[in-house]
Amino acid sequence: MTRETLLEVRGLSKHFGGVIALDKIDFIVNRGDVLGVTGPNGTGKTTLFNLITGQVPPTSGEIFYNGTCILQQSPEWRVRAGIARTFQKTRLFYGLSVEENVRLGCYVHEPPGMKHVIFGSSRDESATQKERVAEILEMTGLDRYRSYPGSELSYGYQRRLEVAIALGSNPKLLLLDEPFGGQSAQSTTEMGRLIKSLQGQGLTIMMIEHRMESIVSYCNRLLVMRGGRIVIPTHRKEDRHAPN
Amino acid sequence: MEFLGQVFANGLFLSCLYALLALGTTLIFGVLRIGDLAQGALYALAGYLVFLGTKQWGLEYWLAATLAVVAVTLLSVLNGHFVYRRLRNLGIGQTFLGAVGLLIVIQNLLAIGFTWEPQAVRFPWGDALVQVGSIALLPQKISIIILAIAGLIGLWLFLRRSFIGKALRALAQNREAAQLVGVNASVVTALAFAIAGALSGSTGALMATVWPLTPYGGTLLVLKAFAITVIGMGQVRGAFIGALLVGMSEALVQGYWRAELSDLVPFVLLAGALILKPQVLGPEEDEKTNQLRSRTLPVFQTNGYLRYVPLVLAGLAVILPYFLPGQFWLHLAILAGINIIVVSGLDLLTGYAGIPSLAQAGLIGIGAYTSAILAMKLGWTFPLTLIGALIVTVGAASLIGLLGLRLKGRWTSFTFIMGIVIALFIANLGPFTGGTQGLIGVPFLTFDLPGLGKITLNPYRDKLAYFYLVLAFVVLALWLKSRIVHSRLGRALVAIREDDVLAQSVGISVEHHKLGAFLLSAAFASIAGSLYAHYLAYLNPDLFTFSQSFNLFVMNLIGGAATLLGAVFGPVALTAFAELTRSISGSIASIVFGILLIISLIYLPDGLTGMARKVWARLTVRSLRRSEPKSSKILEAEEAL
Incomplete structure (x- = not known):
């Protein structure tokens, strides 16, 4: 079965001063994949995410998304193009309600321009926005907490809200940075259910995860990283002979 | 050549004056990451206390000056303890605003106490110019130069050699880490404020005999000191070099170009430093703490009668x-x-x-x-x-x-x-x-x-x-x-x-x-x-x-x-x-x-409107339910049952 490639990374490197965080890595992500990314701490997994979303510029290499090189594009452009992410350390708009958080997640679909500032959105446009927010709240099981401030939620719900915010931009590629990290057994199951349902909708997901059982349950492909390199699956001779 | 010598001497004096204030602001910058502008008001206050002591109570100049320095040092520590320590938890933006607030309050209290009219204090060693070769300087200015050099050496030895000086440097490097290894942050911070206060106070007491005393006299000075702190990258050595740079350039602009433009010099240098090296203002860790945060939830849609x-x-x-x-x-x-x-x-x-x-x-x-x-x-x-x-x-x-x-x-x-x-x-x-x-x-x-x-x-x-x-x-x-x-x-x-x-x-x-x-x-x-x-x-x-x-x-x-x-x-x-x-x-x-x-x-x-909104929320049942939601943890427990 050949599937369309969504993301292709070629020879991507990132050096922070003398530290080599990523060392010429190559891989591809096909549409509909749930790609697990694992490896010891400090091997550049989060750096890889930051490079894909454009928050950090790479030292060298190329990233192709949908067949075009996106290195010159701003992080905002990439969100519009369908790349969304969550963070390892939870990031929310803590002072705002759950609903407003998701509404901000839908930011790229808000009607732009001065016209809307002065005359406001039409009834249709605000209705569409509200529908989208309601849909996401329902999908993530957050609808009953819609008027709560983000800071009031329990940790498990905060993680889910993070995913909800990321879904707001209607992404094609979702990058999840340790979505199960630090969660109770119940929240883990619910997060897993959410990821399964997203996969069912055909969303492509890259997921940083440490626990093998989660990877086995949700991922169909796996990248194992070590010292800024991908060691499994490997294409490079020196990595193939590297000691385990 | 003679004129150049005079310009140079004047530049040295200005450099030392700025260095004295900049050393204090640099120390406080180290522990708080803000420019303590209130030091400018303390500088003016010291001058006025000397004025009060010598003119009203008939004290000797040196006794009055000592008392003034002690009082100002104490006030500096109190500022640090009661204002800055509390504001620091809220963020850097707030702490800086607190500093501006203190500057304005003290300056205007001085204006009420002593009017805006300039006052003068006589120096006990007279006003005869001291002649060194072809260069003439007031004895007070020479004492500023001596004080600055002594202050610099003393501070350098203190920071390098003494245990508590090392604690201070550790706190400036990394507050959390220093506290973890047992540095008592409040004591060390109070010490930084005391040193800064003593420096501002003694400078103010001496300068009262050079320049006319005004309530706002220290404001521009402390701003320059703050600019120098930034140019000196928050380091004691940097502050001294920055002060030399600023003082000398000012003297040159005054001597050879237009005197009224000299006040712009430190700020132009600061802008230059910022363009060339924006990181001089400190590490990015402060990125978030800058933001002022209102605790009120912003209302995207206003409902009910409030509309x-x-x-x-x-x-x-x-x-x-x-x-x-x-x-x-x-x-x-x-x-x-x-x-x-x-x-x-x-x-x-x-x-x-x-x-x-x-x-x-x-x-x-x-x-x-x-x-x-x-x-x-x-x-x-x-x-x-x-x-x-x-x-x-x-x-x-x-x-x-x-x-x-x-x-x-x-x-x-x-x-x-x-x-x-x-x-x-x-x-x-x-x-x-x-x-x-x-x-x-x-x-x-x-x-x-x-x-x-x-x-x-x-x-x-x-x-x-x-x-x-x-x-x-x-x-x-x-x-x-x-x-x-x-x-x-x-x-x-x-x-x-x-x-x-x-x-x-x-x-x-x-x-x-x-x-x-x-x-x-x-x-x-x-x-x-x-x-x-x-x-x-x-x-x-x-x-x-x-x-x-x-x-x-x-x-x-x-x-x-x-x-x-x-x-x-x-x-x-x-x-x-x-x-x-x-x-x-x-x-x-x-x-x-x-x-x-x-x-x-x-x-x-939240301000007055935030308060009004809270009161309004209490008064209307619908809002009450919204403003005090059941804890999500309770709901979660209910859900689990």
Whole structure:
């Protein structure tokens, strides 16, 4: 079965001063994949995410998304193009309600321009926005907490809200940075259910995860990283002979 | 050659003077990451205490000076303990605002105690110039040089050799880590304040015999010291090198170019340092703490009866003049209206986007002066002067924004310095702005209506018409603000305030929006400036100093940041207060504003409107349920059952 490639990374490197965080890595992500990314701490997994979303510029290499090189594009452009992410350390708009958080997640679909500032959105446009927010709240099981401030939620719900915010931009590629990290057994199951349902909708997901059982349950492909390199699956001779 | 020697000696003296203050601010910068501007007021206070001791109580100069230094050191420690320590937990922006507040309060207390008239203290060793070769210097100036060198060596030894000095350096390097290994942060911080206070105090006591004593005498000095702290990258050695650089350049500019431009030197050097090395202002860890955060949830949609409050207020404003007892009250209403316009713009920047600015008065100044000059020199009429001023102000603001917004955590102090630079520029561009004398005879506001000819609004005769004109602009400003708040743009600003990294990852271009918010606030300020210039018919750089910016900030905060009506309540209440107390003393309002700001920063972060909203929420059942939700943990437990 050949599937369309969504993301292709070629020879991507990132050096922070003398530290080599990523060392010429190559891989591809096909549409509909749930790609697990694992490896010891400090091997550049989060750096890889930051490079894909454009928050950090790479030292060298190329990233192709949908067949075009996106290195010159701003992080905002990439969100519009369908790349969304969550963070390892939870990031929310803590002072705002759950609903407003998701509404901000839908930011790229808000009607732009001065016209809307002065005359406001039409009834249709605000209705569409509200529908989208309601849909996401329902999908993530957050609808009953819609008027709560983000800071009031329990940790498990905060993680889910993070995913909800990321879904707001209607992404094609979702990058999840340790979505199960630090969660109770119940929240883990619910997060897993959410990821399964997203996969069912055909969303492509890259997921940083440490626990093998989660990877086995949700991922169909796996990248194992070590010292800024991908060691499994490997294409490079020196990595193939590297000691385990 | 002789002249060069004299310039050099003078430069050395200035360098040492700046170094003495910069060493203190550098130490405090190390532990708090802010420039402690209150040291400038302490410097002036020490001078006045010496004045009091020698003139009123007949003490010996040296005894009076010692007592003054002790008192000032103590006050510095108290400031650190009661004000800065509490504000530091809230963030760097707040701590810096607290410093500005303290500066203004002490300075105005001095003005009430000793009047604004300059005073002088005699030096006990006489005023005979000491002749070294062809160079002549006052003995006091020589003692400043000796004090600075002794201070530097002493401080260097203390920081390098003593245990507690090492603790201080450790705290400056990494506060958390230092506390973890057992450094007592409060003691060490108090020590930094004590050293800084002693340095400012002894400098102030000596300088009282050189320069005339004024309540604001230390302000420009401490600003320069702060600039030097930044140029010296927060290091003691750097501060000394920075002080030498600034002092010598100032002496050269004074000696060989134009004396009045020398005050700009440190700020030009600072701007240069910032352009070349923006990281000089400290590590990025401070990135988030800069943001001012209101604890009120922003309301994207206003529901219920509250929706009609703005309409009712607008209606009341229209009939207001018929209930005002006299012309003076109409004058107050006009000033309040102008302030509402500025604060509405400032609130978009500060309340919504969480970016404080202390450059607003400078921006109003640019708008006012441009409008006035266009009317005076080119004979332009009103809508044109307004537009011209808008273009110039927004242009200047884009320069400030492009340069400063990269600085993140240091932005508040940067705007503060830029506000002062604008005022210095206005005061020094004599041919255009009338310099410190001011611009007299600004034409009244004139419309050139086709078919009707010219209509002039004389602010003395046509106050009522002027009131309605200002009211129209106020309504326009508030309407525009509310539109912006409820639009995509407003959401983006709130998102940036809450978390700028997440804001970027939902697709908001953070840099553009920050700049946009600043330019919007500048545009509002410029409109207010134009209205102000033609109303007063007289402009003076003193109208646009940092204490004006500070007042606007207090109006915003007291009224309630990130609320629509806060931008009305704050300016109305505080403008009325300031104008009504002016007949007793102009300083009263400044003191009250400063204290109000510090107290409200600590205890009332939501302002009056936030309080009113909470009360309203208590009164209405529906809101009550919303404002006190069941804890999500309870709901979760219910769900699990």
